[in-house]
Amino acid sequence: MDQDEKWQIISAQRRVVADLLAGLTEPEWETPSLCRDWRVRDVAAHLALTPRSPSVSRILVAGVRARGDFDAVNRDLAVAHADRPGADLADELRRDAESRSKPAITTLDNLVMDTLVHIQDIAVPLGRAVPMPPDGARAALDRVWAMGWPFWVRRRFRATRLVATDIDWSVDTGAADSEIRGPADALLLLLTGRTAAAAGRLSGTGTATPRPGP
Numbered sequence: 591m592d593q594d595e596k597w598q599i600i601s602a603q604r605r606v607v608a609d610l611l612a613g614l615t616e617p618e619w620e621t622p623s624l625c626r627d628w629r630v631r632d633v634a635a636h637l638a639l640t641p642r643s644p645s646v647s648r649i650l651v652a653g654v655r656a657r658g659d660f661d662a663v664n665r666d667l668a669v670a671h672a673d674r675p676g677a678d679l680a681d682e683l684r685r686d687a688e689s690r691s692k693p694a695i696t697t698l699d700n701l702v703m704d705t706l707v708h709i710q711d712i713a714v715p716l717g718r719a720v721p722m723p724p725d726g727a728r729a730a731l732d733r734v735w736a737m738g739w740p741f742w743v744r745r746r747f748r749a750t751r752l753v754a755t756d757i758d759w760s761v762d763t764g765a766a767d768s769e770i771r772g773p774a775d776a777l778l779l780l781l782t783g784r785t786a787a788a789a790g791r792l793s794g795t796g797t798a799t800p801r802p803g804p
Contacts, residue, residue: 591725596702599726601687607637607709608683610718611676619676624711624784628665631679633711635672636664638682640701641689661740700737703730707782710775714787724757727774731759734781741804743781750796752777768796 591599611634619631628636672679692701706726713720722730731754735743744763751766753759754774770780772792779788783804789797 591729593698595725596698596729597690599702599723599729600705602723603705603709603726604637604683604687606720607634607712608680608687610713610716610720611680611683614676614716616676618716621715624714624779624787625708628668628711629672630712630716631672631676632665632668633708634676634679634683636668637705637708638679638686639667639671640693640705641686641691643691643693699729699733702726703733703778703782706730706775707778707784710779710784710787714779714784722775722778724774727754727778728757728759730778731774731781734778735761741782743804746801746804747781747796750799752781753794768799769794770796 614630619629619634621630622628623630623633625633692698696704706722707730709720710722712718734741735752737743747770748763749765749767751760751762751769753769753771754777755771756773759774759777770777770792771794772780772788776788776791779785780792785801785803
Protein backbone atom coordinates (compact mmCIF):
# COMPACT_ATOMS: atom_id res chain seq x y z
CA MET A 591 0.00 0.00 0.00
CA ASP A 592 1.13 3.55 -0.63
CA GLN A 593 0.75 6.39 1.88
CA ASP A 594 -2.59 7.58 0.48
CA GLU A 595 -4.09 4.10 0.83
CA LYS A 596 -2.89 3.86 4.43
CA TRP A 597 -4.41 7.23 5.31
CA GLN A 598 -7.67 6.18 3.63
CA ILE A 599 -7.84 3.11 5.87
CA ILE A 600 -7.25 5.24 8.97
CA SER A 601 -9.91 7.76 7.90
CA ALA A 602 -12.49 5.05 7.21
CA GLN A 603 -11.80 3.31 10.51
CA ARG A 604 -12.15 6.55 12.45
CA ARG A 605 -15.63 6.96 10.98
CA VAL A 606 -16.50 3.35 11.81
CA VAL A 607 -15.50 3.72 15.44
CA ALA A 608 -17.23 7.13 15.67
CA ASP A 609 -20.49 5.48 14.58
CA LEU A 610 -20.00 2.70 17.13
CA LEU A 611 -19.26 5.16 19.95
CA ALA A 612 -22.23 7.36 19.12
CA GLY A 613 -24.61 4.59 20.14
CA LEU A 614 -23.02 3.64 23.47
CA THR A 615 -24.76 3.84 26.81
CA GLU A 616 -23.00 5.46 29.75
CA PRO A 617 -22.13 2.08 31.36
CA GLU A 618 -20.64 0.92 28.06
CA TRP A 619 -18.33 3.93 28.01
CA GLU A 620 -16.95 2.76 31.36
CA THR A 621 -16.40 -0.86 30.23
CA PRO A 622 -12.82 -2.12 30.65
CA SER A 623 -11.21 -2.31 27.22
CA LEU A 624 -8.78 -4.97 25.99
CA CYS A 625 -6.01 -2.46 26.70
CA ARG A 626 -5.06 -3.13 30.31
CA ASP A 627 -6.14 -0.41 32.77
CA TRP A 628 -7.91 1.56 30.00
CA ARG A 629 -11.67 2.00 29.81
CA VAL A 630 -13.50 2.15 26.48
CA ARG A 631 -13.70 5.90 27.11
CA ASP A 632 -9.91 6.16 27.48
CA VAL A 633 -9.18 4.25 24.27
CA ALA A 634 -11.70 6.40 22.39
CA ALA A 635 -9.99 9.51 23.78
CA HIS A 636 -6.59 8.20 22.66
CA LEU A 637 -7.90 7.71 19.12
CA ALA A 638 -9.52 11.13 19.13
CA LEU A 639 -6.37 12.77 20.47
CA THR A 640 -4.06 11.28 17.83
CA PRO A 641 -4.58 13.97 15.13
CA ARG A 642 -3.98 16.68 17.74
CA SER A 643 -1.14 15.07 19.63
CA PRO A 644 0.95 17.20 22.02
CA SER A 645 4.30 18.50 20.82
CA VAL A 646 7.46 16.41 21.09
CA SER A 647 8.77 18.67 23.86
CA ARG A 648 5.60 18.22 25.93
CA ILE A 649 5.72 14.45 25.46
CA LEU A 650 9.40 14.34 26.45
CA VAL A 651 8.75 16.42 29.57
CA ALA A 652 5.88 14.09 30.49
CA GLY A 653 8.17 11.13 29.84
CA VAL A 654 10.79 12.48 32.24
CA ARG A 655 8.12 13.00 34.90
CA ALA A 656 6.96 9.41 34.34
CA ARG A 657 10.57 8.21 34.63
CA GLY A 658 10.64 6.98 31.05
CA ASP A 659 7.35 5.09 31.22
CA PHE A 660 5.79 6.24 27.96
CA ASP A 661 2.90 3.80 28.39
CA ALA A 662 1.99 5.80 31.50
CA VAL A 663 2.35 9.05 29.53
CA ASN A 664 -0.01 7.76 26.84
CA ARG A 665 -2.54 6.66 29.42
CA ASP A 666 -2.41 9.93 31.38
CA LEU A 667 -2.95 11.97 28.21
CA ALA A 668 -5.86 9.72 27.19
CA VAL A 669 -7.52 9.80 30.61
CA ALA A 670 -7.28 13.59 30.72
CA HIS A 671 -8.83 13.88 27.25
CA ALA A 672 -11.54 11.37 28.19
CA ASP A 673 -12.95 13.75 30.80
CA ARG A 674 -15.71 15.01 28.49
CA PRO A 675 -19.04 13.70 27.18
CA GLY A 676 -18.71 10.56 25.07
CA ALA A 677 -20.63 12.21 22.27
CA ASP A 678 -17.88 14.83 22.02
CA LEU A 679 -15.26 12.12 21.51
CA ALA A 680 -17.33 10.53 18.75
CA ASP A 681 -17.77 13.96 17.12
CA GLU A 682 -14.01 14.62 17.29
CA LEU A 683 -13.23 11.35 15.56
CA ARG A 684 -15.72 12.06 12.81
CA ARG A 685 -14.61 15.67 12.39
CA ASP A 686 -10.91 14.74 12.23
CA ALA A 687 -11.34 11.55 10.21
CA GLU A 688 -9.49 12.99 7.21
CA SER A 689 -6.72 14.60 9.23
CA ARG A 690 -3.22 13.47 8.28
CA SER A 691 -1.61 14.90 11.37
CA LYS A 692 0.08 12.36 13.60
CA PRO A 693 2.27 12.31 16.68
CA ALA A 694 5.82 13.28 15.75
CA ILE A 695 7.22 10.29 17.61
CA THR A 696 5.40 7.67 15.55
CA THR A 697 5.23 6.52 11.91
CA LEU A 698 2.35 6.06 9.49
CA ASP A 699 2.79 2.27 9.60
CA ASN A 700 2.60 2.35 13.40
CA LEU A 701 -0.51 4.52 13.18
CA VAL A 702 -2.31 2.03 10.92
CA MET A 703 -1.55 -0.77 13.35
CA ASP A 704 -2.42 1.33 16.41
CA THR A 705 -5.77 2.42 14.96
CA LEU A 706 -6.87 -1.09 13.98
CA VAL A 707 -5.85 -2.64 17.30
CA HIS A 708 -7.45 0.05 19.46
CA ILE A 709 -10.74 -0.21 17.60
CA GLN A 710 -10.79 -3.89 18.53
CA ASP A 711 -9.88 -2.91 22.10
CA ILE A 712 -13.21 -1.08 22.16
CA ALA A 713 -15.39 -3.39 20.08
CA VAL A 714 -14.50 -6.83 21.45
CA PRO A 715 -15.39 -6.26 25.14
CA LEU A 716 -18.62 -4.58 24.04
CA GLY A 717 -19.55 -7.63 21.96
CA ARG A 718 -19.53 -5.62 18.73
CA ALA A 719 -18.06 -6.95 15.51
CA VAL A 720 -15.96 -4.42 13.60
CA PRO A 721 -14.43 -6.09 10.52
CA MET A 722 -10.80 -5.26 9.88
CA PRO A 723 -10.03 -4.15 6.30
CA PRO A 724 -7.89 -6.89 4.71
CA ASP A 725 -5.17 -4.58 3.36
CA GLY A 726 -4.98 -2.78 6.68
CA ALA A 727 -4.80 -6.05 8.60
CA ARG A 728 -1.94 -7.25 6.38
CA ALA A 729 -0.04 -3.99 6.83
CA ALA A 730 -0.59 -4.08 10.60
CA LEU A 731 0.62 -7.68 10.86
CA ASP A 732 3.70 -6.87 8.79
CA ARG A 733 4.45 -3.91 11.02
CA VAL A 734 4.02 -5.65 14.35
CA TRP A 735 6.16 -8.56 13.15
CA ALA A 736 8.95 -6.21 12.04
CA MET A 737 9.08 -4.01 15.14
CA GLY A 738 10.81 -4.78 18.42
CA TRP A 739 9.56 -2.74 21.37
CA PRO A 740 6.94 -2.90 22.80
CA PHE A 741 5.68 -6.29 21.58
CA TRP A 742 8.91 -8.23 20.85
CA VAL A 743 6.94 -10.54 18.57
CA ARG A 744 9.85 -12.23 16.81
CA ARG A 745 11.30 -13.20 20.18
CA ARG A 746 8.03 -14.40 21.67
CA PHE A 747 7.06 -16.41 18.56
CA ARG A 748 10.53 -17.30 17.31
CA ALA A 749 9.77 -21.02 16.81
CA THR A 750 6.19 -20.63 15.57
CA ARG A 751 4.73 -20.41 12.08
CA LEU A 752 1.85 -17.91 11.95
CA VAL A 753 -0.80 -18.27 9.26
CA ALA A 754 -3.79 -16.01 8.57
CA THR A 755 -6.78 -17.98 7.35
CA ASP A 756 -8.70 -15.10 5.77
CA ILE A 757 -5.97 -13.14 3.98
CA ASP A 758 -2.70 -13.99 2.26
CA TRP A 759 -0.31 -13.56 5.18
CA SER A 760 2.06 -15.87 7.02
CA VAL A 761 5.49 -15.82 8.65
CA ASP A 762 7.91 -18.65 9.21
CA THR A 763 11.32 -18.13 10.77
CA GLY A 764 12.58 -21.36 9.20
CA ALA A 765 12.90 -23.02 12.58
CA ALA A 766 9.20 -23.39 13.40
CA ASP A 767 8.22 -26.42 15.43
CA SER A 768 4.62 -25.29 16.00
CA GLU A 769 1.90 -23.37 14.17
CA ILE A 770 -0.87 -20.93 14.99
CA ARG A 771 -3.66 -20.30 12.49
CA GLY A 772 -6.58 -17.92 12.60
CA PRO A 773 -8.22 -14.80 11.17
CA ALA A 774 -5.93 -11.83 10.68
CA ASP A 775 -7.63 -9.73 13.36
CA ALA A 776 -7.25 -12.51 15.93
CA LEU A 777 -3.57 -12.92 15.04
CA LEU A 778 -3.05 -9.18 15.43
CA LEU A 779 -4.65 -9.25 18.87
CA LEU A 780 -2.46 -12.19 19.85
CA LEU A 781 0.75 -10.55 18.68
CA THR A 782 -0.05 -7.30 20.50
CA GLY A 783 -0.67 -9.08 23.80
CA ARG A 784 -4.48 -9.43 23.73
CA THR A 785 -4.07 -13.18 24.14
CA ALA A 786 -7.29 -14.03 25.97
CA ALA A 787 -9.42 -12.14 23.46
CA ALA A 788 -7.80 -13.95 20.54
CA ALA A 789 -7.47 -17.46 21.97
CA GLY A 790 -10.90 -18.84 21.09
CA ARG A 791 -10.46 -18.00 17.41
CA LEU A 792 -7.03 -19.58 16.94
CA SER A 793 -5.97 -23.15 16.28
CA GLY A 794 -2.76 -25.13 15.88
CA THR A 795 -0.09 -26.73 18.00
CA GLY A 796 1.38 -23.37 19.00
CA THR A 797 -1.73 -22.29 20.87
CA ALA A 798 -0.81 -24.57 23.79
CA THR A 799 2.56 -22.87 24.31
CA PRO A 800 2.66 -20.19 27.04
CA ARG A 801 3.94 -16.86 25.73
CA PRO A 802 5.67 -14.22 27.86
CA GLY A 803 3.81 -10.95 27.70
CA PRO A 804 5.16 -8.01 25.69
